[in-house]
Ligand SMILES: Nc1ncnc2c1ncn2[C@@H]1O[C@H](COP(=O)(O)OP(=O)(O)O)[C@@H](O)[C@H]1O
């Protein structure tokens with residue numbers, strides 16, 4: 001098996017990713033790299049909830065998930081978003097198969113903090129099904145849901161799921177695709193991408209409110225993945241043409257999350 005790469009595709013961009021993104025992904029898969037996708041779908045879940053008259057509620061980027069919200073999350077993530085990603089890869093000439101963390105008990109969880117409702121705390125990622133699909137030449141496309149030992153299903157933030165999957169597979173690289181060019185900060189009145197960040201810097205940026213909302217689980221998942229021997233985590237913009245080819249070529253794009261004290265200064 002060659003390189004393995006986990007790509008987290010955020011719901012913020014999924015609807016608008018250019019076809020070239022999936023073509024580049026397929027080219028990677030057909031080369032030396034096994035690609036695994038974990039997808040989000042937060043905006044689509046929120047839209048469906050609003051259509052049903054339910055107001056979405058988040059705490060630090062995590063959705064408060066009561067029973068009706070869990071049902072909507074399952075419907076949207078498994079029934080719609082997952083299959084859209086699978087068909088996009090297939091339209092680009094690739095082979096893909098969609099699962100969720102429930103299938104093959106791939107993501108085992110316990111109940112997370114009570115105030116979040118049915119949000120799972122990941123205990124273990126069982127890589128067998130992912131590896132079987134990769135071994136069959138498929139891109140595994142994983143929806144961020146988990147299951148506990150009683151069979152209860154839980155919602156999981158997709159960044160957290162992607163970090164845990166990358167850690168369990170021991171991949172070299174985790175790439176988080178979102179709708180901004182990286183972690184940004186206003187410096188001298190100009191919004192700039194921060195090219196590298198370590199844990200201390202990230203915690204300071206969260207405390208200062210520079211990193212907020214959906215970016216919080218993203219950077220925390222990146223740090224967790226590094227702690228599980230993933231070598232590199234990148235946060236990049238899915239709208240940027242040719243972004244995956246740049247990543248594959250080792251070009252400096254987006255924000256790289258690095259181990260403590262390993263920030264290189266330009
Ligand atoms: N410092 C920051 N730099 C860039 N984006 C940030 C920052 N802090 C918070 N964000 C927000 O995080 C969002 C990306 O997270 P999220 O909406 O959850 O995307 P995704 O669906 O891709 O996971 C950005 O669109 C932006 O609104």
Ligand SMILES: CC(=O)N[C@@H](CCC(=O)OP(=O)(O)O)C(=O)O
Pocket residue numbers: 009010011012039040041042043045061062063065073119144155156157158159214
């Ligand atoms: C617990 C929790 O927050 N689950 C997320 C799962 C989807 C997700 O994370 O989607 P994005 O990557 O598009 O944000 C949610 O319900 O929105």
